[in-house]
Amino acid sequence: MSDKLILKLDTGDVTIETMPDKAPEHVARIKELAEDGFYDGIPLHRVIEGFMAQMGCPRGDGTGGSDKPNLKAEFNDISHQRGVCSMARAQNPNSANSQFFICFDDASFLDGQYTVWGKVVEGMEHVDAAARGEPPAAPTKIISMRVAA
Numbered sequence: 681m682s683d684k685l686i687l688k689l690d691t692g693d694v695t696i697e698t699m700p701d702k703a704p705e706h707v708a709r710i711k712e713l714a715e716d717g718f719y720d721g722i723p724l725h726r727v728i729e730g731f732m733a734q735m736g737c738p739r740g741d742g743t744g745g746s747d748k749p750n751l752k753a754e755f756n757d758i759s760h761q762r763g764v765c766s767m768a769r770a771q772n773p774n775s776a777n778s779q780f781f782i783c784f785d786d787a788s789f790l791d792g793q794y795t796v797w798g799k800v801v802e803g804m805e806h807v808d809a810a811a812r813g814e815p816p817a818a819p820t821k822i823i824s825m826r827v828a829a
Contacts, residue, residue, distance in 0.1 A: 683707075684828035685714055685798070689724075690821050692806030694782075695828070696765055698798045703754040706767055706776065706797040713746055713778055714825040723819035727812045731787060734768055735822060736779035741815065742768075745777030751795075758796040760787035763807075765798035782807050 687694040700707040713719060719735070725742050726734035738744045753773040760766060764783045767776035776795060784807070800807065810820040 682828040684801075685710070685825060686828050687719075687803075687825045688823040689806050689810065690823055691809040692803055694803035694806050695801050696798045697801045699756075699758065699796065702756040702758055703795050703797040705751050706754055706795050709748065709751060709778075710780065710797060711827050713748075715827055717824070718746055718778065719822045719825040722822045723815070724810050724821070725815045725819060726781075727810045727816055727820070728784075728814065729812050730785050732781040732783050733807055733810045733820075734779060734781040736768070738778070740819070742779070745779065748777065750774060751776045754795045754797075755792050756796055758799075760790040760794070760796065762786070763800035763804050764796055765800065766790065766794045766796045769794065784808065 683698045685696040698707045723740045724733050724735045725737055725740050760783050768779035768781055769776040
């Protein structure tokens with residue numbers, strides 16, 4: 681199976697290189713949800729200028745996840761920098777499920793607290809084009825996310 685994901689936003693296509701060597705369980709979950717069509721039609725519900733774009737909540741408000749069990753944290757040595765994809769979670773470090781975020785800029789203050797699982801290798805300008813807000817008035821949507829052929 682490919683180590684790349686194609687995240688189709690309504691602003692354009694984004695290619696994400698996954699890091700199964702750094703976060704094997706998280707990468708497996710994201711790929712499984714992507715292949716199941718879980719992310720299709722979900723909005724980017726929290727987009728903060730200079731920080732990150734968060735997505736993956738089926739309710740569109742940051743309170744939901746998939747019906748799969750939460751994941752144990754797989755903190756690693758990858759720093760939260762521009763283009764890095766990391767799992768969102770609640771207060772409990774072992775509460776990541778389906779939500780993730782893509783960093784716009786240096787967010788190294790998150791290092792060691794959130795599980796990094798990938799990095800945007802193409803199309804970051806389409807993430808940059810996402811509507812801002814918590815939630816945005818007219819949110820950018822995920823058209824689809826699939827494992828690259």
